Amino acid sequence: MYHACHREELETILGDQELKLLSEWSLKLPKHGLWDAPGIWTGLNYFHSGNYYGPFLISLPLAVLNGRHFMVFRREGDDRNRYFFVQYEARIPIYSFEKTLWRSVKPTSYFQSVDDGYAMKPGAIYDIVLTEPMGIDDVKIEAVKHPYCISKQCSGLTRSDGQEILQEIAEDRENIMHYRNVRRATPDRYIAGGDLSTARKYGSISKNWQKLKNHPCAIAAYRESIREFPNERFAVIEAWYQMGLLYQRRGQFYRAINAYDQLIQNFERSARRLEGLYQQAICYRAIWEYRKAYENVKAYIKTNYPETKYFQEAQQIVQQMERDTDGDGYMFYQEQEARTSDQDANDYPRSFQR
Numbered sequence: 001m002y003h004a005c006h007r008e009e010l011e012t013i014l015g016d017q018e019l020k021l022l023s024e025w026s027l028k029l030p031k032h033g034l035w036d037a038p039g040i041w042t043g044l045n046y047f048h049s050g051n052y053y054g055p056f057l058i059s060l061p062l063a064v065l066n067g068r069h070f071m072v073f074r075r076e077g078d079d080r081n082r083y084f085f086v087q088y089e090a091r092i093p094i095y096s097f098e099k100t101l102w103r104s105v106k107p108t109s110y111f112q113s114v115d116d117g118y119a120m121k122p123g124a125i126y127d128i129v130l131t132e133p134m135g136i137d138d139v140k141i142e143a144v145k146h147p148y149c150i151s152k153q154c155s156g157l158t159r160s161d162g163q164e165i166l167q168e169i170a171e172d173r174e175n176i177m178h179y180r181n182v183r184r185a186t187p188d189r190y191i192a193g194g195d196l197s198t199a200r201k202y203g204s205i206s207k208n209w210q211k212l213k214n215h216p217c218a219i220a221a222y223r224e225s226i227r228e229f230p231n232e233r234f235a236v237i238e239a240w241y242q243m244g245l246l247y248q249r250r251g252q253f254y255r256a257i258n259a260y261d262q263l264i265q266n267f268e269r270s271a272r273r274l275e276g277l278y279q280q281a282i283c284y285r286a287i288w289e290y291r292k293a294y295e296n297v298k299a300y301i302k303t304n305y306p307e308t309k310y311f312q313e314a315q316q317i318v319q320q321m322e323r324d325t326d327g328d329g330y331m332f333y334q335e336q337e338a339r340t341s342d343q344d345a346n347d348y349p350r351s352f353q354r
């Protein structure tokens with residue numbers, strides 16, 4: 001789902017951390033006549049030669065619409081089909097259709113089925129009007145070519161103009177934050193080096209986005225740094241590690257685990273790899289993969305660097321994992337993995353060898 005806007009709007013959105021209701025919408029309902037409601041238009045239109053609504057594209061996954069109620073209607077034209085979704089909230093009266101207030105619609109009549117869900121029908125136009133503000137936790141913000149301005153807020157921008165503005169926004173925000181002294185300075189974690197400096201810029205962009213509390217953009221910057229500079233070993237290591245942490249903090253444990261896997265499998269001699277082992281264990285534990293968590297922490301400790309960052313914590317975790325409170329011969333982690341109780345000797349996992 002896309003929403004395009006100009007600089008001021010974007011800054012407001014980032015500041016508020018949500019898409020606010022920007023305009024008044026009028027609906028003519030069959031029973032109740034004309035009805036006004038505040039809303040925000042978020043469309044799904046593609047402009048192949050650039051975006052006519054603004055230089056910034058905020059993409060939200062369709063899944064953010066899950067659990068919301070919509071009035072759905074469709075206009076079939078000879079050029080392309082147009083689908084309208086207007087979020088239903090209490091401000092709009094309910095009208096009935098053939099005496100039923102609610103009716104489920106088949107997603108397949110509005111979207112195309114794809115492997116992991118639904119996608120837009122090719123060539124169709126989607127109008128989605130939200131009548132409740134929408135958080136921007138999962139958004140991706142990118143600069144796009146903006147050759148023509150429907151709202152006449154500008155005379156058009158190239159993609160790189162837009163990008164520059166995006167960058168400026170991040171820097172502006174950083175200055176503001178700095179000025180307000182809300183955050184202490186981030187210690188420089190990078191090793192200085194010629195070619196590395198460009199790759200490192202992604203790191204600072206990402207840090208900027210993190211300061212904006214925009215984690216999807218922060219993650220995207222690291223992803224881009226890996227794609228653009230796959231041979232900058234140190235930057236790549238740092239990117240995977242930071243991505244892992246970002247996912248982990250957002251509770252996206254499977255993605256965090258994958259990011260740490262990249263570190264663990266590809267960078268044998270790296271301090272970050274070790275930290276990745278430990279962090280991955282924490283993620284495994286969070287999703288009840290106790291056996292893997294245990295193995296990771298053991299591997300972490302085996303490296304025998306008592307000075308490593310999480311050595312004490314790791315030792316404590318191992319102690320906890322190896323505890324056998326009910327004395328049934330199964331360790332805590334084995335009982336957890338099998339969802340049995342470590343308080344009851346008659347409840348023990350059958351899948352583990354005693």
Ligand SMILES: [Zn+2]
Binds near residue numbers: 006053055151154156
């Ligand atoms: Zn414009």
